Amino acid sequence: MTDRPKTPVLDRVHLPADLKRLTDRELHQLADELRAETISAVSVTGGHLGAGLGVVELTVALHAVFDTPRDKIIWDVGHQCYPHKILTGRRDRIRTLRTEGGLSGFTKRSESPYDPFGAAHSSTSISAALGFVCAADLGGDPGDAVAVIGDGSMSAGMAFEAMNNAGHLKKRLFVILNDNEMSIAPPVGALSAYLSRLYAGAPFQEFKSAAKGMVSLLPEPFQEGARRAKEMLKGMAVGGTLFEELGFSYLGPIDGHDLDQLLPVLRTAHARATGPMLIHVLTKKGKGYAPAERAADKGHATGKFDVLTGQQAKAISNAPSYTKVFAQSLIREAEADSRIVAVTAAMPDGTGLNLFADRFPKRCFDVGIAEQHAVTFSAGLAAGGMKPFCAIYSTFLQRGYDQVVHDVAIQRLPVRFAIDRAGLVGADGATHAGSFDVAFLANLPGIVVMAAADEAELVHMVATAAAHDAGPIAFRYPRGEGVGCEMPAKGVPLEIGRGRVIREGSRVALLSFGTRLAEALKAAEALAARGMTATVADARFAKPLDRDLILNLARNHEALITLEEGAVGGFGSHVAQLLAEEGVFDSGLKYRSMVLPDIFIDQASPEAMYRVAGLDAARIEAKVLDTLGIAVVGKRA
């Protein structure tokens, strides 16, 4: 079904101020229409569906009660913000979500004044909201701040650091805990179990806040209506919830799909709160759309789909994904070595470790959204004699950097970092780009840093990492499919610090680190058509560098150009350092380093993003010609 849903009430809402003119009955209808519009929009764009469907009523209630954008609603992660975007003046562009030139899939300050704080990485909302509150106190932007944070994101250290600080500062601050008992995968950990205990038993029998006095703050009609909300038996039995112990008033849990609970609770909280308050809202991920509710990830992320059937458009697959190749290779290594264990920070499916967990349940650890802990936990595992593979997306490893330095590298512990989503990732945009890992890892003494040029190389790099006990080792690989190359029956450990020449030429050498190799080879073909032969080499290692290979290429070619899917400061910078130290520039080598440009590139297809970055075959060819001082005739693609 491609028809747009009928949305008479939503059609009257252009900005949140319009909600103030609606009756509560109309707000109910608005929520239904907003849900239908969200489903319809995501069916044509793909994207994060389940989280948004779970907060439709909450979005309506928050905008109905608070005065946005003066009051700031800060959506944690931001993957649930599509209904918010529809209500805040972006409905006309909602079918451009996550596409080139379109709306971001997350909140973004540059996009709207209703997005007071950008996100996409989790667990930042409470810190940011507290910052807004303190700024307002000091004469900055006035208004309330409301952090909406999911149960998965609440388990991260940052959220607790913020709660700790907020409880101490005692300022009026709202934290809405959106508890849908889901992360991307089912949530893990003691906090999740604790939240379940908070509403164990029959849900919503009687409402009584463990934050004593809160009920008495409620207007009479609500006190009666609140009987349907659940009594905080457990919390009261232990003398208060964890959140109260941290200095928050706790209100809930309430049914986050029932506007008759949400509206009065938020109105009362808004009218009466004086200090930090946590409102515990129970929701369902994927709510109101059966295919999402049925999905194992509750519709967390989806491709384009048919609204009637929920059937997703299938991409034609030519090769296995790097993620799957990593997982299968690791399983093979682990079958031969019982010391191999694996660690993921809430991304078992995304990293492929769900497959490892199926095969070795006791040797796989999902630590929740806790990258810092994942790294130090892996360090502990290594110190204890295991061979941990810590599989984290490049962008999320940024959060564990001090742990990589302090807990892993300085102690020379053999943690194996499997860095997925290296390079530009497409629709998730700049927040998820894996741009910096080579720069922030390759400068660490004693670490080995590899990048796979294709999926066969990845198999060998997993074997290399498994065999390497001398210290930390990292290997990076991109999102998506491999190149469809022939696969080795078994991974063979690579010689550490040894690259390979793929194609011999004479005038120029292209030295690639990672999967730009395919583009380098295409560029070499194009150059050959111009009568110029190029050597193409795969560096494999950014640390340690293959000095012999690099110096040979430098001394035997007029020009040397390095290529990588990373920011300045990475592979090319290390090569430049080597060439400078060895005095190769003194003899007139023309050296260029092709890296990601010094900008954050917005969402588009990965191919389009690499075009913007100037790292496709056409730009490589142009760079060669430019470096050699050869004029280009005709237009480039």
Ligand SMILES: Cc1ncc(C[n+]2csc(CCOP(=O)(O)OP(=O)(O)O)c2C)c(N)n1
């Ligand atoms: C630091 C960080 N690690 C991992 C992720 C990937 N991630 C995005 S959403 C999500 C689950 C969040 O769960 P929750 O906060 O409960 O929100 P829900 O999707 O259930 O609404 C994860 C793990 C991330 N965005 N940021």
Ligand SMILES: CC(=O)[C@@H](O)[C@H](O)COP(=O)(O)O
């Ligand atoms: C919101 C978030 O951080 C994740 O859901 C992310 O979008 C997953 O990306 P992949 O699709 O690459 O696993």
Ligand SMILES: [Mg+2]
């Ligand atoms: Mg959740």
